[in-house]
Amino acid sequence: MGKLIYAANTSLDGYLEDEAGSFDWSVPDEEVHAFWNEHERHIGTSLYGRRMYETMRVWENDDWLTDEPAVVREYARIWRDADKVVYSTTLAEVSTARTRIERAFDPQAVRRLKETSHADLSIGGATVGAEAFRHGLVDECVLLLCPVTVGGGKPALPRGVRLDLDLLDHHRFRNGVVSLRYAVRSAV
Secondary structure (H helix, E strand, O other): OOOOEEEEEEEOEEEEEEEOOOHHHHHHEEEEHHHHHHHHHHOEEEEHHHHHHHHHHHHOHHHHHHOOHHHHHHHHHHHHHHEEEOOOOOOOOOOOOEEEEEOOOHHHHHHHHHHHOEEEEEEEEHHHHHHHHHHHOOOEEEEEOOOOOOOOEEEEEOOOOOOEEEEEEEEEOOOOEEEEEEEEEOOO
16 A cells, blocks of 8 residues: 655745745755655655646656756656646646546545555645645655745645644755655544
8 A cells, every 4th residue: 555645845934836836946956856856766656736747747858858967867767657647627638658637636536546556656736735635645744844935825735724743754955955754643
């Protein structure tokens, strides 16, 4: 059985992106990128909301990767090797391999996916992540806290949901980013 892991870069004040929709403050350096590579290496299926998928699909194309560091090119290979499920009512088709669209977030289907998976699953995107938290589907939460406050925007964690957590691991990177990994005991 696979665990469902919510993973995100977040500002210190808890946002995935600022009020203008920007997340340029969370672009990883090579050390942080290597962390994400190791994390994603264990993921068999990634669950995305439409906007997160549209952001991530850049990894399908090699054209821009030629002059990037090896750690960035490695992430592209890891990302391509995972299956992807995109939850969207508006996306007409997908433009990446190993990807399918689901028109609605079905908690029972996600439970079945977890039960039948031989690898862990990740979930990304504020809206779809919040749904998974609300239905008690998230087993772990991995947050990389960036040393910046943005004052508002899209919250990294769902409003109106209490999460009881157990700290599993933490690490401070040289650039000031801090990773926190929690087990989710319960969502109320």
